[in-house]
Amino acid sequence: MASSVGFPHPMFCLFNNKKDLSPSAFASTSQTIYKCKKPVSKNIGMVMAPQQSEHKPATTGSVKSPMTMTEKILARASEKPQLRPGDNVWVNVDVFMTNDISGPGSIGIFKKEFGEDAKLWDREKIVVIPDHYIFTSDERANRNVDILREFSMEQNIKYFYDIKDLSNFKANPNYKGVCHVALAQEGHCRPGEVLLGTDSHTCTAGAFGQFATGIGNTEAGFVLGTGKLLLKVPQTLRFVMDGEMPHYLLAKDLILQIIGEISVAGATYKSMEFIGTTVESLSMEERMTLCNMVIEAGGKNGVVSTDSTTFKYLEDKTSVPYEPLYSDAQASFLSEFRFAVSKLEPLVAKPHSPDNRALARECKDIKIDRVYIGSCTGGKTEDFLAAAKVFLASGRKVKVPTFLVPATQKVWMDIYTVTVPGSGGKTCSQIFEEAGCDTPASPSCAACMGGPKDTYARMNEAQVCVSTTNRNFPGRMGHKEGQIYLASPYTAAASALTGYITDPREFLQ
Amino acid sequence: MAASLSQALYLATFTSSASKPSASPISPPSIKVPTFSPLTVQPLSSAFTPNVAHVITLTPHATSTPSSIPSDTSTTTFHGLCYVVGDNIDTDQIIPAEYLTLVPSNPAEYEKLGSYALIGLPSSYATRFIEPNETKTKYSILIGGANFGCGSSREHAPVALGAAGVKAVVAESYARIFFRNSVATGEVYPVESEVRICEECKTGDVVTIELGESRLINHTTGKEYKLKPIGDAGPVIEAGGIFAYARKTGMIPSQ
Numbered sequence: 016m017a018s019s020v021g022f023p024h025p026m027f028c029l030f031n032n033k034k035d036l037s038p039s040a041f042a043s044t045s046q047t048i049y050k051c052k053k054p055v056s057k058n059i060g061m062v063m064a065p066q067q068s069e070h071k072p073a074t075t076g077s078v079k080s081p082m083t084m085t086e087k088i089l090a091r092a093s094e095k096p097q098l099r100p101g102d103n104v105w106v107n108v109d110v111f112m113t114n115d116i117s118g119p120g121s122i123g124i125f126k127k128e129f130g131e132d133a134k135l136w137d138r139e140k141i142v143v144i145p146d147h148y149i150f151t152s153d154e155r156a157n158r159n160v161d162i163l164r165e166f167s168m169e170q171n172i173k174y175f176y177d178i179k180d181l182s183n184f185k186a187n188p189n190y191k192g193v194c195h196v197a198l199a200q201e202g203h204c205r206p207g208e209v210l211l212g213t214d215s216h217t218c219t220a221g222a223f224g225q226f227a228t229g230i231g232n233t234e235a236g237f238v239l240g241t242g243k244l245l246l247k248v249p250q251t252l253r254f255v256m257d258g259e260m261p262h263y264l265l266a267k268d269l270i271l272q273i274i275g276e277i278s279v280a281g282a283t284y285k286s287m288e289f290i291g292t293t294v295e296s297l298s299m300e301e302r303m304t305l306c307n308m309v310i311e312a313g314g315k316n317g318v319v320s321t322d323s324t325t326f327k328y329l330e331d332k333t334s335v336p337y338e339p340l341y342s343d344a345q346a347s348f349l350s351e352f353r354f355a356v357s358k359l360e361p362l363v364a365k366p367h368s369p370d371n372r373a374l375a376r377e378c379k380d381i382k383i384d385r386v387y388i389g390s391c392t393g394g395k396t397e398d399f400l401a402a403a404k405v406f407l408a409s410g411r412k413v414k415v416p417t418f419l420v421p422a423t424q425k426v427w428m429d430i431y432t433v434t435v436p437g438s439g440g441k442t443c444s445q446i447f448e449e450a451g452c453d454t455p456a457s458p459s460c461a462a463c464m465g466g467p468k469d470t471y472a473r474m475n476e477a478q479v480c481v482s483t484t485n486r487n488f489p490g491r492m493g494h495k496e497g498q499i500y501l502a503s504p505y506t507a508a509a510s511a512l513t514g515y516i517t518d519p520r521e522f523l524q
Numbered sequence: 525m526a527a528s529l530s531q532a533l534y535l536a537t538f539t540s541s542a543s544k545p546s547a548s549p550i551s552p553p554s555i556k557v558p559t560f561s562p563l564t565v566q567p568l569s570s571a572f573t574p575n576v577a578h579v580i581t582l583t584p585h586a587t588s589t590p591s592s593i594p595s596d597t598s599t600t601t602f603h604g605l606c607y608v609v610g611d612n613i614d615t616d617q618i619i620p621a622e623y624l625t626l627v628p629s630n631p632a633e634y635e636k637l638g639s640y641a642l643i644g645l646p647s648s649y650a651t652r653f654i655e656p657n658e659t660k661t662k663y664s665i666l667i668g669g670a671n672f673g674c675g676s677s678r679e680h681a682p683v684a685l686g687a688a689g690v691k692a693v694v695a696e697s698y699a700r701i702f703f704r705n706s707v708a709t710g711e712v713y714p715v716e717s718e719v720r721i722c723e724e725c726k727t728g729d730v731v732t733i734e735l736g737e738s739r740l741i742n743h744t745t746g747k748e749y750k751l752k753p754i755g756d757a758g759p760v761i762e763a764g765g766i767f768a769y770a771r772k773t774g775m776i777p778s779q
Contacts, residue, residue: 103756105775116624120679123629128767128779148625155625162627215677215701231679231705232628237766241776245766247756279612280671284700313674313699368612464621464676486675488614489646491621496646 081343083251084318085286088226088340092209100250105243108140109208109225114194115145117213117232119162124236135170136242142174142203143167144194149459150181153467157181174201184424184457192423192458195219195391199303200425202333206321207340211238216391216485218309222302223329224321224339229310249315250349251286251342252277256293258356263520265401266301267393267483267503269293270308271362272354275372283313285349288342293356294319299328300397307392308485311369361518363481364501367489375506378516384478386413386511387492388504389420389456390463393483396429398504403435403443405508408522412451414514418472419452420461427458452511465493474499481510602692602713602733604664606742607653608725609645613668614675615702617644619684621676628683635659637680638687651727653688660689665731666712668695669722673702679709686711692733694740694751696720707757708766715740716752724749 079097082090086098093104113121126133135141143163148156160178167175176197178190191197195216198204206224210217213235220227230244238244254273274281287309289302297305302319309317321339329337361375388394388402399421406413421427430443438446444455453472462472463484470493474480477496484492487499502510505519512522623640626633641661642653654661666685672695673681682705685693692713693706706714715733721740725731729744738751754761763769770776 117678119627120629123627127629153625159625159627213677215675229677229701231677231701231708233679233708234704234766237708237770241770243775245760245769279674280697280699283671283697310675310677310701313671315700464616466621467625468622486614486616488612488616488675490644491616493622495644 081345081347083286083346083348084224084288084320084340084342085226085251085316086248086346087342088207088209089246089248091207091340092226098248100248102248103245104248106209106246108211108238108242108244109205110140110142110198110203110210111235111238111242112142112144112194112198112203112210112212112214112217113163113235114143114147114212114214115149115156115159115163116147117235118143118145118166119159120232121213121235121239122162122166124233125239128236129240133240135172135239138171139173140242141170141172141239142176142194142198142201143172144176144191144197145178146192146194146197147460147464148466148470149178150184150457150461150471151467151469153469156467174203176201184427190424192421192426193391193394193460195303195307196395196422196426199223199299200332200423202329202335205329205333205335205337206325207338211235211244215310216307218314218317219303219307219391221306221309221317222299222319223325224318224341226316226318227306228316247284249284249286251288251346252282252314253288253290253348253351255351255353256289256291256356257353258293260293260296260356261359263361263505263518263523264356264359265503265505266297266304267308267501268359268362268506269354269356270305270311271364271369271372271501271503272359273352274308274312274370275362275364276352277312277370279311279368279370280313281370282309282315284315285313287312287314287317288348289317289319291354291356293354295322295324297324298397299324300395303395304392304398308369311485361503361506361520363506363516364487366487366498366500369486369501371487374518375502375509375516376518376520378500379518381500381516382479383415383481383500383510383514383516385415385472385474385480386417386507387420387462387472387480387482387484388418388507389422389461389472390482390484391422391460392463392485393504393507394420394422394426394458396426396433398483399426399430399443399447400433400435401504402508403438403446405505405519405522406446406450406452406512407435407438407441408524409450409509409512411512412449413511415511417447417450417452417508417511418462419447419455420463420472421455421458423458427455430455450512462492464491481507481516483507600713600735602665602735604691604730605662606665606667606694606725606727606729606731607642607651607661607663608667608722608727608729609642609649609669609672610722611669611696612671612674613645614699615673615678615681616675617646618642618673618681619678620644623684624678624680626680628680634683634687637684638689641684641688641690662689663727664689664691665733666690666693667722667725667731668693669720670696672696672698673706674699677701677705679705682706682709682711694721694733696722703757707760710761710765713761714757715754718750718752721749 090098092106176191178187180186204220204223208225210227215229217229306317365371474493474497479498509517509519639659732741740749760769
């Protein structure tokens with residue numbers, strides 16, 4: 016496995032500049048800008064733009080210091096021409112998201128601080144997505160969805176993806192499912208914007224070239240009333256991944272590689288920027304997987320540059336205008352990490368930490384009890400297509416209970432309609448059925464975080480589970496002594512087929 | 525002699541009396557007083573003045589509304605028993621997901637959250653944070669290692685700790701969202717240490733945190749440790765939380 020780590024270290028200039036690198040902070044080019052490798056400068060304050068209040072004619076783009084994508088997004092959102100890491104600024108929020116476990120508390124604080132009759136800052140910029148504890152008989156959980164409904168109606172919130180009939184998710188046309196996947200599918204993720212959500216995996220949306228991060232209830236209450244938040248500009252860590260993606264690897268393997276490299280606190284307070292030819296070759300859903308687990312490294316946010324893949328994905332999802340922002344060529348990054356992707360192998364994160372990285376093939380003697388394919392990390396359409404690919408290649412049946420939880424209604428539909436390449440027209444659902452997997456469940460977060468005791472696929476005994484989810488801390492999926500191995504959908508499917516942790520190359524030739 | 529002095533001092537802080545500690549131990553009504561064996565307690569350092577008026581009392585929350593972090597931190601001290609945990613204590617261990625149906629802004633559910641604080645710790649932690657059949661902890665200071673509060677952004681985590689009776693956390697480092705939530709809610713004061721205090725202290729040690737002096741004193745071992753200043757969160761804490769800060773700086777109108 017080739018990776019280089021340095022704080023800082025000399026870098027190689029492998030790419031010629033592909034496009035005119037305008038120093039203007041708001042250049043919208045449709046191509047990624049590569050940083051021509053210079054030693055990382057710590058003196059990012061060396062060339063300071065004049066202060067905004069001076070109104071000097073020289074305050075044009077040409078005297079601004081280079082900024083990273085994250086710095087630029089926060090600068091625009093705070094209406095400042097220039098920002099440096101460490102600056103604390105009030106940022107305008109473009110989209111705010113909340114769900115059923117954090118919404119009620121946020122609403123409570125909003126009302127307490129702004130008054131019972133207070134109005135939201137903007138009824139169109141809030142997206143309310145029940146998704147965590149939905150299909151349960153837990154009364155408080157059900158009540159929490161009711162609280163969301165009451166507030167959404169009172170405030171005339173435009174985007175509330177309601178569910179009332181818990182016995183049949185399909186009877187709820189507005190219900191979506193897992194918030195981070197729903198945000199993307201419903202066109203709420205747009206390049207250059209600021210998206211805050213009351214869930215740590217809000218960082219997923221960084222895949223769209225925006226600043227997206229998770230916040231708590233109190234700050235959410237503040238945003239609900241003001242549409243702003245005080246944020247500190249983070250330094251950026253750069254992760255360069257180059258080379259053709261091997262056919263047995265997925266974005267999950269890439270991010271597990273990175274987290275294993277820098278540890279669960281390696282990106283604390285930092286922005287993680289993912290670039291390179293491999294990243295450019297990834298689909299939007301794969302980019303979402305990459306950014307999703309930024310929080311598992313402690314990261315504040317993750318970003319992937321906007322390109323034709325992004326534009327294409329957004330074509331049929333949003334008509335709201337957006338303006339992407341890109342890191343300047345001369346921008347300073349705290350550190351850069353490079354990975355030769357062709358040398359990487361399928362990975363797992365062993366219990367009980369997402370940074371407890373190991374090669375899947377070195378864990379082949381570990382017997383497992385179950386497999387879980389779902390969540391914002393590994394429950395998207397392409398994740399299920401990937402799992403289906405492995406089952407198809409094997410032609411055999413799974414040896415352990417294999418739980419499938421599509422993230423959203425759309426994903427569920429795709430499982431039943433999208434055909435798997437090379438299968439002669441079979442849908443994912445058919446392949447799953449033939450392989451003996453459990454029937455795909457109602458879309459929600461389900462057992463990724465345990466939940467109420469009657470949650471589908473919750474681990475109620477001390478078992479060993481291979482999961483496409485994002486965390487494996489003690490008790491994460493329910494039982495405190497449960498052993499969770501995080502893995503890609505390929506690895507999860509392969510493991511289901513053998514009953515042991517299995518490198519998917521056993522089946523993918 | 526030294527043992528009974530520290531015992532009396534310790535007890536006095538529970539009784540919210542402004543007078544000097546008396547020599548005879550008083551049993552506070554609601555806190556189980558740990559019995560002190562005759563420890564070889566080092567003499568209290570001369571810089572530590574047992575002035576009870578400056579000490580934050582450790583009675584459990586009399587009301588169900590969250591206590592706010594004191595805004596004048598120059599004289600703030602925290603004093604009491606500490607509970608020690610290790611590195612990477614994630615929010616699932618602080619408050620497991622199954623309890624997240626409890627809404628923190630609901631007073632009754634706020635109390636219930638407190639009763640489940642740190643219930644997610646594995647069984648390798650022999651001493652429980654909250655005794656069975658109790659709803660509050662006797663440990664008002666939580667000492668952690670690196671990356672405390674990592675994982676999920678659930679604000680229920682600092683809320684549960686605060687509701688349980690924790691006043692301050694002293695960790696080697698914090699995960700970002702947990703730190704922000706602590707500052708925003710005012711539930712627990714997030715202090716950072718210079719060294720790994722989690723390896724220097726044991727659960728049950730009596731400690732004092734002096735914010736103004738940036739110092740932690742372990743009375744049980746007699747050692748002192750330097751703490752880090754609060755940093756950028758200082759103005760927000762000084763103002764009394766994010767809402768108060770925003771009002772103070774004119775970002776939102778006063779109530």
